[in-house]
Amino acid sequence: xxxxxxxxxxxxxxxxxxxxxxxxxxxxxxxxxxxxxxxxxxxxxxxxxxxxxxxxxxxxxxxxxxxxxxxxxxxxxxxxxxxxxxxxxxxxxxxxxxxxxxxxxxxxxxxxxxxxxxxxxxxxxxxxxxxxxxxxxxxxxxxxxxxxxxxxxxxxxxxxxxxxxxxxxxxxxxxxxxxxxxxxxxxxxxxxxxxxxxxxxxxxxxxxxxxxxxxxxxxxxx
Amino acid sequence: xxxxxxxxxxxxxxxxxxxxxxxxxxxxxxxxxxxxxxxxxxxxxxxxxxxxxxxxxxxxxxxxxxxxxxxxxxxxxxxxxxxxxxxxxxxxxxxxxxxxxxxxxxxxxxxxxxxxxxxxxxxxxxxxxxxxxxxxxxxxxxxxxxxxxxxxxxxxxxxxxxxxxxxxxxxxxxxxxxxxxxxxxxxxxxxxxxxxxxxxxxxxxxxxxxxxxxxxxxxxxxxxxxxxxxxxxxxxxxxxxxxxxxxxxxxxxxxxxxxxxxxxxxxxxxxxxxxxxxxxxxxxxxxxxxxxxxxxxxxxxxxxxxxxxxxxxxxx
Numbered sequence: 001x002x003x004x005x006x007x008x009x010x011x012x013x014x015x016x017x018x019x020x021x022x023x024x025x026x027x028x029x030x031x032x033x034x035x036x037x038x039x040x041x042x043x044x045x046x047x048x049x050x051x052x053x054x055x056x057x058x059x060x061x062x063x064x065x066x067x068x069x070x071x072x073x074x075x076x077x078x079x080x081x082x083x084x085x086x087x088x089x090x091x092x093x094x095x096x097x098x099x100x101x102x103x104x105x106x107x108x109x110x111x112x113x114x115x116x117x118x119x120x121x122x123x124x125x126x127x128x129x130x131x132x133x134x135x136x137x138x139x140x141x142x143x144x145x146x147x148x149x150x151x152x153x154x155x156x157x158x159x160x161x162x163x164x165x166x167x168x169x170x171x172x173x174x175x176x177x178x179x180x181x182x183x184x185x186x187x188x189x190x191x192x193x194x195x196x197x198x199x200x201x202x203x204x205x206x207x208x209x210x211x212x213x214x215x216x217x218x219x220x221x222x
Numbered sequence: 223x224x225x226x227x228x229x230x231x232x233x234x235x236x237x238x239x240x241x242x243x244x245x246x247x248x249x250x251x252x253x254x255x256x257x258x259x260x261x262x263x264x265x266x267x268x269x270x271x272x273x274x275x276x277x278x279x280x281x282x283x284x285x286x287x288x289x290x291x292x293x294x295x296x297x298x299x300x301x302x303x304x305x306x307x308x309x310x311x312x313x314x315x316x317x318x319x320x321x322x323x324x325x326x327x328x329x330x331x332x333x334x335x336x337x338x339x340x341x342x343x344x345x346x347x348x349x350x351x352x353x354x355x356x357x358x359x360x361x362x363x364x365x366x367x368x369x370x371x372x373x374x375x376x377x378x379x380x381x382x383x384x385x386x387x388x389x390x391x392x393x394x395x396x397x398x399x400x401x402x403x404x405x406x407x408x409x410x411x412x413x414x415x416x417x418x419x420x421x422x423x424x425x426x427x428x429x430x431x432x433x434x435x436x437x438x439x440x441x442x443x444x445x446x447x448x449x450x451x452x453x454x455x456x457x458x459x460x461x462x463x464x465x466x467x468x469x470x471x472x473x474x475x476x477x478x479x480x481x482x483x484x485x486x487x488x489x490x491x492x493x494x495x496x497x498x499x500x501x502x503x504x505x506x507x508x509x510x511x512x513x514x515x516x517x518x519x520x521x522x523x524x525x526x527x528x529x530x531x532x533x534x535x536x537x538x
Contacts, residue, residue, distance in 0.1 A: 100358065142467035146472070176527060
């Protein structure tokens with residue numbers, strides 16, 4: 001069973017008297033473990049698609065099925081449960097909690113899901129170690145570089161072993177060299193975990209490293 | 223006598239009318255002048271009254287941002303959403319909400335929506351948990367910046383709050399666990415008789431109980447250093463970057479990227495980088511909030527990359 005299926009997904013926004021159709025019927029399927037690049041220029045609707053698929057906002061038409069569960073049938077609590085159990089998120093900005101250190105930021109989503117604290121801490125150390133942050137575990141985000149912050153965000157997204165990670169320009173706020181390194185680590189970790197990923201980017205070179213590339217143009221996939 | 227009578231009476235009456243008419247005319251003009259200035263005076267007084275009303279309304283909206291009632295609504299909403307995120311223990315979280323204390327530092331009214339009456343506020347929230355429970359790291363105080371909107375419920379049931387960036391509190395709050403000390407007898411909130419200890423079903427304690435130690439003092443985020451010397455910060459944008467660790471990091475990363483692009487670029491690319499830099503600085507310095515500034519930095523970094531890769535297009 002695919003981890004994600006969207007069927008004729010539409011999303012529009014009203015701006016003054018005008019209605020802007022951002023998604024005009026997106027049909028997308030992601031298989032378990034598959035890493036898909038969502039390629040498109042700025043403003044093409046990549047983020048809107050990820051927001052919809054991530055159940056972060058409503059207002060869409062059509063169908064989104066995550067692990068076979070129809071999102072349109074879910075109430076607020078149901079959407080929160082699906083996000084907690086099925087999805088991991090990596091954003092362009094890390095959105096780490098500034099009051100908590102690197103390990104705690106990765107432990108947090110695991111505790112929310114009910115993982116034993118010792119196991120959560122061990123998992124956090126392991127993930128951060130793979131990403132080269134063994135010496136930075138106790139540092140708060142403000143004491144980490146941009147690349148390190150984004151690595152912690154990657155570890156946090158994968159901490160609960162979600163079947164699907166949604167990443168929106170995950171290295172978009174890093175300089176080119178750091179972005180290359182962090183992106184390679186991100187892909188390596190996602191592959192190693194056997195997690196599926198839908199990664200929005202406008203970088204052809206990064207997109208080419210993924211299993212499949214879909215292009216969003218004029219609100220539709222090509 | 224008849225003609226004499228006529229002649230003797232008529233002329234005096236005619237002279238009296240002219241004088242009276244002149245007097246009445248003068249008085250009328252005087253009244254008009256007085257009325258004109260009196261009316262002008264009233265208009266000004268009305269303006270003053272309106273200004274007073276506006277000031278009074280603004281003060282009342284400021285109060286909405288900083289009232290205890292608002293903080294209580296925020297607190298309840300935070301616990302409700304934390305339980306929702308956790309997927310369990312809603313009743314226990316509801317009870318714990320009553321025993322916790324929400325404090326707001328620097329509550330500020332950002333703007334008001336005159337059509338809906340919604341008041342948009344921001345501040346730095348400290349949520350103090352009651353003894354006997356803690357979140358990850360053993361913390362009993364969670365501190366984070368918060369944006370919130372206060373408005374009347376559509377059904378007329380009173381004010382409601384909408385929280386817009388509360389994850390920094392909700393996520394750790396969802397990890398709430400009972401720590402290894404007996405929960406003290408809580409003082410029930412006024413109007414209730416419920417005193418039972420909240421029964422949080424949760425993983426084992428995250429850390430040793432902090433019972434013997436005082437409540438941890440909430441620590442503020444330590445600001446990172448931007449690419450420039452904050453001692454020389456003058457513009458609104460520079461000052462904001464110096465006061466925000468994330469913006470400072472973005473600024474530093476952008477500066478590194480900029481330096482590389484300048485070093486490796488052609489003369490034309492270097493000119494473009496400098497021209498667009500000035501525009502970026504002007505834009506950033508006009509930003510009303512940190513979200514706008516962060517977006518400005520993100521856009522600028524994309525712009526630098528596009529210039530360096532030779533695919534930059536001037537903004538339309």
